[in-house]
Amino acid sequence: MQRDVYKAKTHFLERLRHQPGKIVNLCFVIVLIFSTILTWREVVVLEDAYISSQQNHLKNVASSLDRQLQFSIDKLLFFRHSMGDALQTPLGFRVLQDAVTKFNRLRNQPFWQLDVDQQRTLPISGVSDATVERTTLLARDGQRIGNELSAALEVGYLLRLATSTTGKERRVSYVSRAGFFLSTDPSPLDYTIVSRYYDLVTRPWFTQQNERQNRSRGVRWFMAPLSDDREERVITASLPVYQDHYWYGVLAMDFTLPTMKQLLTEAVDRRTDGEYQLYDSRLNLITTSEPPDGLVNQFDELERAQIAHAIESDTQGGIRLNSRYISWERLDHFDGVVLRVHTLQEGVNGDFGSISIALALLWALFTAMLLISWLVIRRMVSNMSSMQNSLQWQAWHDPLTRLNNRGALFGRAKTLAQECREQNIPFSVIQLDLDHFKSINDRFGHQAGDKVLCHTAGLIASALRSSDVAGRVGGEEFCVVLPGATIRQAAEVAERIRACINRKEILVRKSTTTRISASLGVSSTEENENSDFEQLQSIADARLYLAKQQGRNQVVWRDADKK
Numbered sequence: 365m366q367r368d369v370y371k372a373k374t375h376f377l378e379r380l381r382h383q384p385g386k387i388v389n390l391c392f393v394i395v396l397i398f399s400t401i402l403t404w405r406e407v408v409v410l411e412d413a414y415i416s417s418q419q420n421h422l423k424n425v426a427s428s429l430d431r432q433l434q435f436s437i438d439k440l441l442f443f444r445h446s447m448g449d450a451l452q453t454p455l456g457f458r459v460l461q462d463a464v465t466k467f468n469r470l471r472n473q474p475f476w477q478l479d480v481d482q483q484r485t486l487p488i489s490g491v492s493d494a495t496v497e498r499t500t501l502l503a504r505d506g507q508r509i510g511n512e513l514s515a516a517l518e519v520g521y522l523l524r525l526a527t528s529t530t531g532k533e534r535r536v537s538y539v540s541r542a543g544f545f546l547s548t549d550p551s552p553l554d555y556t557i558v559s560r561y562y563d564l565v566t567r568p569w570f571t572q573q574n575e576r577q578n579r580s581r582g583v584r585w586f587m588a589p590l591s592d593d594r595e596e597r598v599i600t601a602s603l604p605v606y607q608d609h610y611w612y613g614v615l616a617m618d619f620t621l622p623t624m625k626q627l628l629t630e631a632v633d634r635r636t637d638g639e640y641q642l643y644d645s646r647l648n649l650i651t652t653s654e655p656p657d658g659l660v661n662q663f664d665e666l667e668r669a670q671i672a673h674a675i676e677s678d679t680q681g682g683i684r685l686n687s688r689y690i691s692w693e694r695l696d697h698f699d700g701v702v703l704r705v706h707t708l709q710e711g712v713n714g715d716f717g718s719i720s721i722a723l724a725l726l727w728a729l730f731t732a733m734l735l736i737s738w739l740v741i742r743r744m745v746s747n748m749s750s751m752q753n754s755l756q757w758q759a760w761h762d763p764l765t766r767l768n769n770r771g772a773l774f775g776r777a778k779t780l781a782q783e784c785r786e787q788n789i790p791f792s793v794i795q796l797d798l799d800h801f802k803s804i805n806d807r808f809g810h811q812a813g814d815k816v817l818c819h820t821a822g823l824i825a826s827a828l829r830s831s832d833v834a835g836r837v838g839g840e841e842f843c844v845v846l847p848g849a850t851i852r853q854a855a856e857v858a859e860r861i862r863a864c865i866n867r868k869e870i871l872v873r874k875s876t877t878t879r880i881s882a883s884l885g886v887s888s889t890e891e892n893e894n895s896d897f898e899q900l901q902s903i904a905d906a907r908l909y910l911a912k913q914q915g916r917n918q919v920v921w922r923d924a925d926k927k
């Protein structure tokens with residue numbers, strides 16, 4: 365088994381050795397495959413780096429935006445906390461008690477206002493008991509209303525103080541379920557109080573803050589729908605106010621779209637390319653980092669669905685949409701998501717684009733050079749291989765007769781003799797010498813002599829089997845080895861060759877023909893089993909000499925033989 369494997373391996377390597385063209389092809393294909401894999405790996409690494417750089421840019425913007433919004437949300441939480449404290453232990457100021465007394469006087473009027481101290485707190489505007497009773501969403505609890513009014517006035521101080529110093533929030537308000545509200549917006553004392561209150565308590569940021577819809581009682585963000593044209597479009601952060609499981613009302617903070625745009629633009633580093641877009645939780649576009657006259661990236665329905673699906677389960681990630689790469693990051697303090705849209709053109713103009721192009725060009729250049737060198741080497745190998753074949757042929761053959769030369773014949777004859785001995789079959793040798801060849805040269809010239817030699821070689825070759833080997837071993841001397849042939853069979857072959865040579869007229873010159881003859885000596889291992897080729901050749905040569913002596917044009921295959 366091991367020997368078979370070894371033999372198969374040797375055979376394979378031997379075959380490869382004789383097919384250098386195939387080895388060259390194999391080497392080039394391997395180099396091409398490896399260079400392509402290497403380039404592909406580099407592209408993958410580059411793509412990963414590109415994606416993480418996109419994520420990093422976006423992360424910076426998102427955390428900067430978050431920081432800015434956190435300040436407002438912290439304020440909102442602070443207001444609720446203060447209001448909770450005030451509800452639990454209201455201050456015993458007289459001015460607050462007077463306000464409650466005044467409310468009790470006004471509570472049945474269609475609209476009213478408690479204007480305690482315009483310089484320090486915000487006025488409370490409200491509607492009548494009858495209006496509150498009209499809907500189950502609202503409730504004016506006789507036990508709680510006093511405390512709530514005092515707490516609202518206390519928070520009014522804070523709202524006024526906190527919102528007057530920064531201009532980020534468009535409006536902060538507290539809307540109570542008990543039929544009143546206070547807001548940083550100026551509130552005139554007229555019939556519009558009723559419609560304003562109605563408008564506030566019908567907004568989703570108020571109605572959706574009940575215990576069922578906001579179990580965590582955290583901040584929720586709402587964007588006014590597009591069709592809403594009652595006033596400028598705002599984003600509202602709202603926070604429910606609870607005390608002892610009782611829902612008092614909602615604290616709300618409005619941000620205008622220009623404010624959101626300003627926050628986003630401030631968060632974006634102008635040196636980075638790509639567009640940043642801020643979306644609400646329902647993937648409605650709030651604002652973009654592009655200037656008002658800039659080109660905003662739009663998404664069609666299918667792309668929006670793909671983005672929505674992608675951002676559904678992850679807080680951050682990326683998705684390729686045709687020629688655009690979209691990365692997203694959810695915000696901690698805003699119920700929405702920031703998108704970074706990076707177009708192919710921006711990518712190509714950027715660092716990663718130029719590195720990718722350089723990499724692709726390098727690969728193309730390398731492949732082109734590899735192909736050129738493959739063509740050159742293939743041609744060189746093919747030339748060398750045909751030259752080697754030609755040299756090899758010349759080394760083993762006689763150029764005139766195209767038969768094996770002396771060295772080649774001796775080499776092959778020794779091997780064949782050895783094989784025959786191993787297989788225990790006979791091995792025979794024929795020695796052939798043309799008669800009076802010198803006279804042909806003398807009479808017709810050397811060229812005619814060459815022609816006769818070629819003609820003789822052709823006749824010898826045509827009289828042999830494929831296993832027999834013939835060669836020119838001297839000037840006009842030939843030798844034939846016949847593996848497996850008995851002495852009689854070899855003698856028959858020799859006789860056939862002799863007859864053939866002697867039968868034909870040879871055209872040695874224009875309109876001049878001549879007939880030639882040959883003397884042949886035959887020997888075989890049949891006579892002496894242990895004879896090697898050289899011994900057999902020497903015997904055949906002696907018999908050839910005998911044939912010459914006996915008158916030429918004859919075959920001698922036994923020492924006593926005479927024609």
Ligand SMILES: Nc1nc2c(ncn2[C@@H]2O[C@H](COP(=O)(O)OP(=O)(O)OP(=O)(O)O)[C@@H](O)[C@H]2O)c(=O)[nH]1
Nearest residue numbers: 797798799800801802803805810811813814839840
């Ligand atoms: N044309 C030609 N002649 C050759 C070549 N090689 C040897 N000869 C000639 O062959 C002749 C051999 O002559 P000899 O050895 O005297 O033998 P022969 O004339 O055939 O006489 P016998 O062998 O006794 O019949 C010589 O004249 C060589 O010059 C060759 O390649 N071409």
